[in-house]
Amino acid sequence: MDIIKSIPEILEKSKAEFKEIKAGKKHVFDKEIILNPNQRDDTIKNKLYICDNIKAMKDLLDRGYSSKLDLICIDPPFFTKANYSHRVEISDGLKKHVIKPFAYEDTWKNGFIEYLEMITLRLFLMKELLSQRGTIYVHLDSKAVHYVKIIMDYIFGRNRFLNEIIWSYKSGGTGKRSFSRKHDNILVYTKTDSYIFNPQKEKSYNRGLKPYRFKDVKEYEDEVGWYTLVNLKDVWDINMVGRTSSERVGYATQKPEKLLERIILSSTDESSIVADFFTGSGTLASVCENNNRRWIISDMGKVSEVVIRKRLSNKIQSNYEVLSTENDSYSSVELDTNYDENKSIVNIILRKYSIDLEKIELGLEDKEIINTILLNNSLNLIEYIGIGYKDKEGSFIIIKEISRNTKKLNIEENILVSISNLENEMIYLKTIDIIGNITLKKIF
Numbered sequence: 481m482d483i484i485k486s487i488p489e490i491l492e493k494s495k496a497e498f499k500e501i502k503a504g505k506k507h508v509f510d511k512e513i514i515l516n517p518n519q520r521d522d523t524i525k526n527k528l529y530i531c532d533n534i535k536a537m538k539d540l541l542d543r544g545y546s547s548k549l550d551l552i553c554i555d556p557p558f559f560t561k562a563n564y565s566h567r568v569e570i571s572d573g574l575k576k577h578v579i580k581p582f583a584y585e586d587t588w589k590n591g592f593i594e595y596l597e598m599i600t601l602r603l604f605l606m607k608e609l610l611s612q613r614g615t616i617y618v619h620l621d622s623k624a625v626h627y628v629k630i631i632m633d634y635i636f637g638r639n640r641f642l643n644e645i646i647w648s649y650k651s652g653g654t655g656k657r658s659f660s661r662k663h664d665n666i667l668v669y670t671k672t673d674s675y676i677f678n679p680q681k682e683k684s685y686n687r688g689l690k691p692y693r694f695k696d697v698k699e700y701e702d703e704v705g706w707y708t709l710v711n712l713k714d715v716w717d718i719n720m721v722g723r724t725s726s727e728r729v730g731y732a733t734q735k736p737e738k739l740l741e742r743i744i745l746s747s748t749d750e751s752s753i754v755a756d757f758f759t760g761s762g763t764l765a766s767v768c769e770n771n772n773r774r775w776i777i778s779d780m781g782k783v784s785e786v787v788i789r790k791r792l793s794n795k796i797q798s799n800y801e802v803l804s805t806e807n808d809s810y811s812s813v814e815l816d817t818n819y820d821e822n823k824s825i826v827n828i829i830l831r832k833y834s835i836d837l838e839k840i841e842l843g844l845e846d847k848e849i850i851n852t853i854l855l856n857n858s859l860n861l862i863e864y865i866g867i868g869y870k871d872k873e874g875s876f877i878i879i880k881e882i883s884r885n886t887k888k889l890n891i892e893e894n895i896l897v898s899i900s901n902l903e904n905e906m907i908y909l910k911t912i913d914i915i916g917n918i919t920l921k922k923i924f
């Protein structure tokens with residue numbers, strides 16, 4: 481089908497669907513709250529949705545978030561027609577193995593039109609959530625960008641187009657029958673003409689790398705030579721997250737924190753709420769934590785959830801809630817507990833972890849590796865543990881988080897939890913394994 485000819489139809493259909501969703505019935509979510517010991521008060525400002533982002537955005541509209549988000553920054557699938565995986569290192573006690581469970585797909589049965597329908601409907605929802613000072617950044621590649629540009633011109637208005645940022649990098653293959661493709665495209669639109677914009681600075685090296693010594697122009701010197709600071713241009717040279725980078729979490733399309741930091745610092749202030757509805761490994765939340773911004777993120781992948789929780793548990797400063805819709809459980813954990821009444825401390829000793837591998841889609845090689853580990857060191861498969869209690873509404877309140885040690889590739893098996901003030905509560909333990917299987921067990 482002719483893509484150009486179908487764009488008006490895609491727009492009309494998506495607009496009608498958007499109106500239906502807005503007026504439709506509310507979704508019900510399982511709720512968890514992660515209380516971080518580093519946060520001084522108990523306010524919950526941040527949200528992680530594990531579901532299709534349509535449900536997440538509908539829920540935000542139902543909760544009164546219409547026109548509340550100052551920045552939406554998304555990195556959706558680009559119509560690459562590929563499947564993406566997550567790289568995980570695991571140990572059987574003697575040897576290290578690498579498995580690559582499926583993370584998400586960017587394949588479309590009905591081709592590019594189906595892809596455009598997916599993104600168009602969601603862009604209508606995002607516009608509704610964007611504040612009057614808000615900006616949206618949509619990360620694409622050179623093949624999808626021109627079509628999405630036309631769609632965004634329609635939804636946001638041609639005169640609300642602010643920039644096309646070219647993110648250029650060195651990584652990736654070399655072109656043999658074309659120029660090597662070394663950039664992504666980021667479309668930037670604002671909701672109105674009064675948007676937040678804080679110009680960022682970058683280095684501009686002097687000709688000959690020598691000082692100019694102009695009157696009233698500040699000059700600096702580094703190991704390359706002399707430079708001045710100028711307002712950031714729309715071509716950004718930032719390295720991809722490399723194999724040895726300390727921020728790397730193994731998620732196939734993880735974006736560099738520096739890229740998101742530029743966007744956040746340019747288009748928000750400290751009172752802003754920032755959202756990413758295709759969050760993958762949770763890079764946006766991680767950068768928001770570094771820069772004291774409130775965040776809302778969503779992803780529908782099982783693997784994405786465990787990657788995000790681990791990433792945040794290692795660094796997070798603030799409380800957040802997790803809202804999810806589906807929870808199939810194909811795994812179980814065996815453990816013992818002892819309670820020290822005088823000190824109000826529960827000692828949890830993990831014994832064994834099992835997964836029903838029949839129910840899980842995995843490559844043959846990965847399945848064999850996991851099977852070996854299940855037989856020998858099954859606890860090494862647990863990536864994340866949350867311990868807490870259920871409040872009156874049935875929400876699970878996590879007071880202690882533990883994640884698998886990235887160097888030793890194992891999880892703490894002997895856990896002490898202080899439950900003073902929680903003597904009347906039932907205590908639960910949640911595990912999520914390296915491929916995203918969840919267990920929730922009452923332990924006390």
Ligand SMILES: C[S@@+](CC[C@H](N)C(=O)[O-])C[C@H]1O[C@@H](n2cnc3c(N)ncnc32)[C@H](O)[C@@H]1O
Pocket residue numbers: 531532533534555556557583584731733734735736757758759760761762763764778779780781784
């Ligand atoms: C390109 S990746 C994002 C990577 C991310 N920027 C990072 O730094 O890790 C796109 C993500 O969108 C998610 N996704 C795709 N369609 C979605 C949908 N309808 N709702 C929620 N998440 C979706 C995929 O699971 C995938 O994790």
